[in-house]
Amino acid sequence: MWMNKKQKLKASYYNSFFALIVIPILCISLLSIFILRAQMVDSAVLNIRRAQDNIASVLGNEVKDVSLRLSHFIYVNDSEIVRNAARTNSHDPAEKYHYTQILTESFNYAMVPVQDILSAVFYMKSGDHTYMKSDIILNPDQLKTSQWYQEALLEPNVVKVGFYDYSVMNSRKNAYTLTIAAGLSPGPEVDREGVIEMAALFVSSQAGRLMKEYNKESMLGSAMIADKSGHVIFDAEDTKDLLPETITGDEREFSYRINGKRYMRVATVEPVTGLSIISVVSYDTLTSSFNRTAMILIGVVLFLFLLFYLFSSYFLKSIIEPIHNTVEGMRMVEEGNLEVHVQPKGQAELRLMIHSFNSMTRRFKTLMAENEEQQQKKHKAEIRALQSQINPHFLVNSLNSIRFIAQMSKYESIARMAEALIKILSGSFRSNNGFYTLKEELEVLDSFIYLMKIRYSDGFDIVYQVDDACLLALVPRLILQPVVENSIVHGFDAMMEEMGTIWIVGEKKEGFLFLEIRDNGKGMTREEISSLLSDNAKESERRNVGIHNVRTRLSLNYGEQCSFVMESEPGEYTRTLIRIPVSGKENET
Known part of the structure; x- marks a missing residue:
């Protein structure tokens, strides 16, 4: 049995260990792996986009530059180059050669020799053409059917741009490069003789070389350029077979599978030409570091x-x-x-x-x-x-007998005194509950007043100003009698001719019962009040046990919710203020 309980405790430990340590760590680790993987992929994609932005920036600047160069070439010196180009359309070989030389010199002067300009060509409406700098290998029929060529014919005096994924020159150095072709068809106001069909400028793009450099970085994938229709126009690494069947310029990045292998396609649109720089990279490469x-x-x-x-x-x-x-x-x-x-x-x-x-x-x-x-x-x-409870009952029964004999002997005053004393003793000896209603408290107080008036020969009077709404409120028993007794015994003892008066005021307000006992007696000094209310004033306690008892019971029953305050002005008055929470007789337990 001991071993069975030991195994249960061990199993409970392991269950708690797995539930509170192993499983949370596994969940956190898996979540961290997924987050890390996503961050690494995002970082790799961000690097690809930065490379594409560089390519797009270079390509856009080159297109702008080649367009400005062609426009400058055509319109410089009031279209002097166009007039010289038109004169090369001559059947006289000497004249043609002469103006071709002039045209070449003008070209070299206007363009400033740079390595990226491959050639400049004027195509005549007669079918003839004039080359500057170098000849190109493009077939005229193939060239004239190009989209950029046709668009330039439709919009005279506007530069149109096209692209070739190879060099238009017979040069191995530029065999696999991106060539930019810019064409402008001069209108009648530019070509007054009306013999030139197209002026074309061919430039080797640095974007192609930049793409080749980026392609050497496996994390950047293989870059290519596609036109607005999604057709790849430049692919130095011959990786267009890795693209999905449908490509649109609006798709910035997405993943797909080809032959069971997952790839990521990232695209950036160049705003000047509308071309898309597309990079394809396998997920294995992207996640290798991960x-x-x-x-x-x-x-x-x-x-x-x-x-x-x-x-x-x-x-x-x-x-x-x-x-x-x-x-x-x-x-x-x-x-x-x-x-x-x-x-x-x-x-x-x-x-x-x-x-x-x-x-x-x-x-x-x-x-x-x-x-x-x-x-x-x-x-x-x-x-x-x-056993001690027998004594109070004995006293009450004895007083009842005295009252009965006084009534039979027609001593009404003695009978009333015995009856008043019976009420006071009955209120004092209640053992089942320390509370009764304010109405009952006032009835006991009336009996006490009756006895005290007999003792003091009606030397004082009492006035009640208690709201009817207060009569059913529960109060600790005998909290008024000791205060009234203090007023009678100590407040009126030095009064000679003036009639002593005690006012009992009661009202309910804001959930509290407020009781005020005020007399017009001789009053007390602040020192006397402080001594009377001090818990350590032994002499005061011997003379005013009732006051001390009332304060103690109020504190025990209500705590900080109650208050017991005495105010006095020597020779004028003494006032006692009691505040306790309101509780009705229906709530008595």
Whole structure:
């Protein structure tokens, strides 16, 4: 049975260990891996976009530059170059050669020799053409059917741009490069002789070389350029087969699969030409760094789990048996066996706990014995209290007999005094509840006033100003009588001719019952009031036990919710203010 419970405790520990440590760490690790993977992919895509932005910037600037160069070439010196180009359309070889040389010099002067300009060509309406700088390998028929050429014909004097994915020159150096072709068809106001169909400028783009450099970085993928329709116009690495079947310029990035392998396509649109810079990279390449990081993270997690397992094994062996012995000891104590003593074992903290348990058991045994002795004493005290209740009842019964005899002998004053004293004693000896209504309190007070008037020969009067709404409020019994008695005995003792008056005022306001007892007696000084209300004033307590009793009972019943304040002006008045929370008779328990 002990081994069974030990196995249950061990299983409970492992269940808690997996639920609170292993599973949360696994969840956090997996979440971290997913987040890290997404961040690495986003970072790789961001690097690709930066490279594409560089390519797009270079390409856009080159298109703007080649357009400005062609416009400048055509319109410089009031279109002098166009007039010279028109004169090369001659059947006289000498004249044609002469103006071709002039045209070439003008071209070199206007363009400023640079390496990226491949050639400049004037195409005549007669079918002839004139080359400057170098000849090109493009077939005239193929060239004239190009989109850029046709668009330029439709919009005279406007530069149109086209692209070729190879060099238009017979040069191995520029064999696989991007060539920009800019064309302008001069209108009648520019070509007054009307013989030139098209002026074209061919430039080798640096964007193509930049793409080749970026393609060397595997994380940047393979870059290519596509037109607005999605047709690839430049692909130096011949990777367009890795593109999906449909491509639109609006799709910035998305993933797809080809032949079971996952790829990421990232596209950036160049705003000047509307061309798309497209990069294709495999997910394996994008996540290669992530895979290494993930393996390291998994290795760290597994190492942590191994440490946790070793710690758990040590923890169980060092703690499980002492804890189980302590639990068994607690069970025996619960069954009433206080002779239990657990042998201290295990770690220092556990041994201290077991020592404390043994000490607690011994202390509990002692307390049980003391409690039994106290219960016996309490039982004896209750018997004495029951016996003491006979005395008040005896007094009340005796006064009832005196009242009966006085009534029979027609001594009404004695009978009324006995009746008043019976009411006061009945209120004082109530043992079932320390509260009654304010109405009952005033009735007891009336009996006391009656007796005091007989004693003082009607030397004072009492006035009640109590709202009817206050009469059912519950108050501690005999809280007014000691205060009124203080006014009669100490307030009116020095009054000779003036009639003493006591006012009793009661009202409810904001959930509190406010009681005021005011007299027109001799009053008290501040020192006398302080001495009267001081808990340490022994002499005052002997002279005013009633006041001290009232304050103590109010504090015990209501705490800080009540207040008892005395105010006085020597020779004029004394006023006592009592505030207690309102509670009705229907709430009495």
